[in-house]
Amino acid sequence: MISVWNNQHTWHSQLKRKFKTERAPLINNEEVKRVKEKFRQARSLKTPEESTSTCPKRLKPSLESCIVGEDATSVEAHIKLCDEVDAMHPSPVNICHRISENFTSILPNMLKPVKDSPLKKLYMEAREDALAEDIKGIDFRGGLLLLPSIFKEKIEDFIILGQNNPQTPYPAVQLKAQGLKYALSRQCQSVVNVEGIEVCSCTSVDEAFIAAFCMYFVLNMAYPGYLKKTLTFLQRRIANITGDGDKSLPVTVTQIVNLLH
Template structure:
């Protein structure tokens, strides 16, 4: 799109997103149109990419049109030049200042009054049908220290009530990535794509996860070839615990509501069917709904880190593998030999 314009219209966004989910059905979200989340993501992506650019004529024209000269006494031609240059410089400086300010204020620059304002702003925004993700991300950054302390002394239900943005998968992932300063979602998708087929083949060889493998084969018959990779990755998420001889029930349950306090995925329906309901629950409380199994895995890892939850004993090796070899998180913790051995096999 950027080769045609850096400022697409709403109609252009809609056309591109509609074409995307039409060609790749597994990317459809649960909104009415099936692509509203992609519309927001693409729109934010353009904003982010435009911000640092200073040598694109189209962008400079828009900036100069809405910019303000610092000195109203200079000539019109010089004034226009100053507007363009100052707007560009100011954009970069403001971006750097805001990032530094968010970091500093999230650590020590907020008091009870300002925290209350951010919390109320978050609640108001979350009541909208399409919340402003960037605004919520800012509120999350500014309340991070207070929220971390609040979680230590309150239940999941109370925390989700006070900080409703934690019910939005995109916010959970962004907060997670901000904590670790890494593109975790991208790492998981890329690395899972590398090992998915090998996970499936090994489970087939061991004759474990027979039902999931059968469902995968059936699902592939009703999907176009382009969707098969996504289906294989989703199946790999379900099969991964079986390779470590751990109980999948500590990661997900199908048509059986979880009774564990740990974060777990509840699947209502058939696991690899698009119409299935996928919910993340913790301490009996629904945290959020997710669109697919790969996102579910990312959100589950995010919740463990954001809420500072230890891995369940019956799922420790699986989640350690995800953390170290799918997320690529270089934590200073000992990696079990079983996990290293499995990683060497899958990535060989």
């Protein structure tokens, strides 16, 4: 061990002498002096906390470094403004997401208050004939179509079968399918009409239902009396959309809310 240590000491001494010999001519070199001065100034600008640190600090990502022309305050105000706009004028994509997410929680309780009807029978038949992976979609579509019957409202002026034009100026869904059972079971071509004009086309009854619901916000229309409770429930309790001047929910709607939740 002593021999090894002596050899290492000798090599270390030789390297030191070699470096001193090579550096000696550079002491008076102007380029070396400039680099030394620059390094000395950089060290003097460091805070005591930085100079004593022996490891590089992980820099926290900042909004200023990511967004040109923005600071933390303006970005926060921008996000707040976007949230306010979305609350007043929600996009169809957000509405679809909210309805799909919140509707799932009440589906198990929806069939209890629904009285026996041709539509309920069609829904049950479509569910029995479906594959396991299709049941979730059938439940969602069936729940939307059965919702008006829970509030004792009719869906005939909102969902129209065949080529007959809707007899209402309010948003309505016109299904091109063979029947409601077909529309419940799979995707089917449908259009949304407002005042007899085709506004958009959809590939499923649930997509058309939500698109027609969105038309009330796009066109700033009041809900019709024959579907007011259903649409109010969708807006306030499923899509979580509120506006200035909104009154408290009617007693009948509140009772259904408590029943479903």
